[in-house]
Amino acid sequence: MPRTFSSSPVRDLLALTARPEVISFAGGLPAPELFDVEGLREAFGRAVSRRSLQYAPTEGDPDLRALVAARLTARGLPTATGDLLVTTGSQQALTLIATALLEPGAVVAVEEPTYLAALQCFRLAGARVVPVAGDERGMDPDALAEVVERERPELLYLVPTFANPTGRTLDETRRRAIAALAERHGLWVVEDDPYGELRYRGEPVPALASFGERVLHLGSFSKVGAPGLRLGWLRAPEPILRTLVVVKQAADLHTSAVDQAAAAVYLAAHDLDAHVARLCATYRERRDAMLAALPDTVPAGTTWTDPDGGMFVWLTLPGEVDTAVLLREALARDVAFVPGASFYATTPDHSTLRLSFTTATPAEIAEGMRRLASAF
Amino acid sequence: MPRTFSSSPVRDLLALTARPEVISFAGGLPAPELFDVEGLREAFGRAVSRRSLQYAPTEGDPDLRALVAARLTARGLPTATGDLLVTTGSQQALTLIATALLEPGAVVAVEEPTYLAALQCFRLAGARVVPVAGDERGMDPDALAEVVERERPELLYLVPTFANPTGRTLDETRRRAIAALAERHGLWVVEDDPYGELRYRGEPVPALASFGERVLHLGSFSKVGAPGLRLGWLRAPEPILRTLVVVKQAADLHTSAVDQAAAAVYLAAHDLDAHVARLCATYRERRDAMLAALPDTVPAGTTWTDPDGGMFVWLTLPGEVDTAVLLREALARDVAFVPGASFYATTPDHSTLRLSFTTATPAEIAEGMRRLASAF
Structure with missing residues (x-):
């Protein structure tokens, strides 16, 4: 008998970002326009x-x-x-x-x-x-x-x-x-x-x-x-x-x-350090745009991390909300994030979610956060 | 404790072919001069x-x-x-x-x-x-x-x-x-x-x-x-x-x-079929060169396969010979093959060996087989 494995979470997530009209904060992807093609x-x-x-x-x-x-x-x-x-x-x-x-x-x-x-x-x-x-x-x-x-x-x-x-x-x-x-x-x-x-x-x-x-x-x-x-x-x-x-x-x-x-x-x-410095300059702006928009996006009582680098902000919503349910609302408004539950080894906190700020421009982030606010 | 694994046979084999003076019949490599670079x-x-x-x-x-x-x-x-x-x-x-x-x-x-x-x-x-x-x-x-x-x-x-x-x-x-x-x-x-x-x-x-x-x-x-x-x-x-x-x-x-x-x-x-036809024409010559040289290379009583394609000829020597020992003799004469034992799941036949004919020209095969004859 073949062993059985549950369908992969990352895989299901990547599918979310496929529709071009979606502003996706779901991926952990680098910004393709910054690739040194x-x-x-x-x-x-x-x-x-x-x-x-x-x-x-x-x-x-x-x-x-x-x-x-x-x-x-x-x-x-x-x-x-x-x-x-x-x-x-x-x-x-x-x-x-x-x-x-x-x-x-x-x-x-x-x-x-x-x-x-x-x-x-x-x-x-x-x-x-x-x-x-x-x-x-x-x-x-x-x-x-x-x-x-x-x-x-x-x-x-x-x-x-x-x-x-x-x-x-x-x-x-x-x-x-x-x-x-x-x-x-x-x-x-x-x-x-x-x-x-x-x-x-x-x-x-x-x-x-x-x-x-x-x-x-x-x-x-x-x-x-x-x-x-x-x-x-x-x-x-x-x-x-x-x-x-x-x-x-x-x-x-x-x-x-x-x-x-x-x-x-x-x-x-090539000078990879110089390339990384360019990435950092762009991603810093995007992180700042997301953090600036967050207070007007989320319900009162929400907490979030304030990352010094990387790609992600992590949110915890107040009350008994399930972000997997919220994701459906968000997708209906053409914006995506990752519900936090699948990042837990044992007992998931369903009120958490992950936002990635790397692939959207500040303007797209502002628009995406407006859509997210309407979903919340 | 880390699990322990025996060193890899393929890996040890690839090391045999590194010296440039060695004519190697050991690898299972395609001929690099035929790559469409x-x-x-x-x-x-x-x-x-x-x-x-x-x-x-x-x-x-x-x-x-x-x-x-x-x-x-x-x-x-x-x-x-x-x-x-x-x-x-x-x-x-x-x-x-x-x-x-x-x-x-x-x-x-x-x-x-x-x-x-x-x-x-x-x-x-x-x-x-x-x-x-x-x-x-x-x-x-x-x-x-x-x-x-x-x-x-x-x-x-x-x-x-x-x-x-x-x-x-x-x-x-x-x-x-x-x-x-x-x-x-x-x-x-x-x-x-x-x-x-x-x-x-x-x-x-x-x-x-x-x-x-x-x-x-x-x-x-x-x-x-x-x-x-x-x-x-x-x-x-x-x-x-x-x-x-x-x-x-x-x-x-x-x-x-x-x-x-x-x-x-x-x-x-590209027409891959045409490329494959070129590979086949060259490899056919090399197989033929190896098979033609075999009777004068190996001891009487040796048997070998006669492949319709692929890369390999498989030999079984007569008597109580160990081809791993023979390999040392061969390497001393700058020619390499793979002793057959590691291809067996359970009880190895130490009198077997594998020759690959793909990476040597007919002239190199002739020379390599002469060296091999002297090792036998």
């Missing part, structure tokens, strides 16, 4: 070769790994080429880690709410997911200590910087505490960091991986470059990395060698 | 766009799926766009199928010997792999019936056309018998078909999937186009396909949208 086209033109068209090493293109290692090092996380495995997007890294580290029945601790496709991935691996409480400073280390004591998780998953779905950032004190706790208990930590470079305010916080040896750090080209290439990377200590390479080989042999070569050409020829 | 470069130039750089549907690029469906239909396997899932190489299809269909402890039946990375993949899923006997006409349906009776496998895996590693082809009578047996027992069959278009002699045999509803058919761009793109496809009946889409979403969200768009542009603009 010309630069990437030129990079592909230079990258296509007999070498990049052939089978390639599972670990990834050595040039790309060296460039990524240099970037991570420059951002304060000392990384050698040999510490990195190129993955088919960050999403693949999650599945590889689940396969490598989790036996069926293993326990995974997560912040709550958290990235829904990570939840999906741990569930597919047969793991039991347990939530850890947090607040505007991110996951609470005391709450984590208690969960570790009670549940003995194998793995802790979190998006410490500009989290999906809340936009919150784990502060440095708590990063140190969580890394120390992981060392003490032999807990593996997955630091999923697709948004870290998209900072619109304040100073960077050092990566969780810089505070301990038990942290697997995941990065991605999807938010700072383009997601269509499906390029991510995983920084892990030996021997975990060796095991992950074996698992990846069974998963897809290697990530597209053409895409890797194109990314390496692009990173060598 | 210019055609693919132009296709990438046209494919890079805001759309192909963005996140994309998990099922795959609709244009590519339609083109692949038309090709399969033209080859005698009626296929609609909706029957197909694009995968990150055929290898990914195997892992998705293992995740979707196999609980730990499930039984998978395979022809013996068979593709070693498939064995790896089923083992990673916690399955028990049981071999089914065959001969020069491919898997023996009576032997399969007996295994089905005794072991109650969930899945049957085979490469029916120009098998890896033997080069053998399952004949039509046996295909019908195996498809009927699968229907009768509710057995899922994986027809892995990366080599089917590389025929150098004789008439095409209809796909196993054309004889029954229980067959998942896997195809690949790796052998007829270029493997660096990691593009494969999976043709499956609903609801298996729906489940596989959910599993794929957790695995990597979707296959590179740029690579898919480039392949779609390429297939629409």
Whole structure:
């Protein structure tokens, strides 16, 4: 008998944004008008070769790994080429880690709410997911200590910087505490960091991986470059990395060698920092437009996060409202968001929702928020 | 504790071919000098766009799926766009199928010997792999019936056309018998078909999937186009396909949208059949060169297969020889092959080995076979 899996939440969500008249705050998509289409086209033109068209090493293109290692090092996380495995997007890294580290029945601790496709991935691996409480400073280390004591998780998953779905950032004190706790208990930590470079305010916080040896750090080209290439990377200590390479080989042999070569050409020829600065300037405006509109959009008593970066604002409505029901009202008015329930590992809070501000212009955001106000 | 996995056989093999002075008969690689580098470069130039750089549907690029469906239909396997899932190489299809269909402890039946990375993949899923006997006409349906009776496998895996590693082809009578047996027992069959278009002699045999509803058919761009793109496809009946889409979403969200768009542009603009005909003309010469040299290369009493297509010749040496030991002798003489043991699910025959004839010219094959003769 085939195993049965519930239909995927992300998948159902992406369908919401298909109608062109909808102003979508639902996706976690980068703004396509900011893609460097010309630069990437030129990079592909230079990258296509007999070498990049052939089978390639599972670990990834050595040039790309060296460039990524240099970037991570420059951002304060000392990384050698040999510490990195190129993955088919960050999403693949999650599945590889689940396969490598989790036996069926293993326990995974997560912040709550958290990235829904990570939840999906741990569930597919047969793991039991347990939530850890947090607040505007991110996951609470005391709450984590208690969960570790009670549940003995194998793995802790979190998006410490500009989290999906809340936009919150784990502060440095708590990063140190969580890394120390992981060392003490032999807990593996997955630091999923697709948004870290998209900072619109304040100073960077050092990566969780810089505070301990038990942290697997995941990065991605999807938010700072383009997601269509499906390029991510995983920084892990030996021997975990060796095991992950074996698992990846069974998963897809290697990530597209053409895409890797194109990314390496692009990173060598372009100033990605300057591109990221352009992204940040635009996304900052969009975040500001959304936050400015929120007080006139939502009912009194609604609370929301105030993200320093990333893509998301997280709302909690007052009273006994179900945002899944509200979504139907919103779609009838051609505006979309993500109901919050699917970001919960266990007991969902149905009064929550996620708004993404990256793909709409300030004018579209103003219009979308007006439509949303009418739905509320 | 992390799970532990034995180091990967394919991986160790690819390392053999790295030294430039080695004439390698070890890989299962297409000949890079036959890649249509210019055609693919132009296709990438046209494919890079805001759309192909963005996140994309998990099922795959609709244009590519339609083109692949038309090709399969033209080859005698009626296929609609909706029957197909694009995968990150055929290898990914195997892992998705293992995740979707196999609980730990499930039984998978395979022809013996068979593709070693498939064995790896089923083992990673916690399955028990049981071999089914065959001969020069491919898997023996009576032997399969007996295994089905005794072991109650969930899945049957085979490469029916120009098998890896033997080069053998399952004949039509046996295909019908195996498809009927699968229907009768509710057995899922994986027809892995990366080599089917590389025929150098004789008439095409209809796909196993054309004889029954229980067959998942896997195809690949790796052998007829270029493997660096990691593009494969999976043709499956609903609801298996729906489940596989959910599993794929957790695995990597979707296959590179740029690579898919480039392949779609390429297939629409070029005559792939003409390209395949060129590949076949060259590979036919190389197969002939290898088969012609074999009698003077190997010890008396050696037997080998006589493939109608594909990439491989399979040898069985006389007596108590271990080809893993022989490989060291061969490498000392700058020639490489794959010892046969790792292609066995259970009890390996150490006197076997696999030769690939695709990447060496006839002159290099002649020289490589002379070196091999001196090693024997």
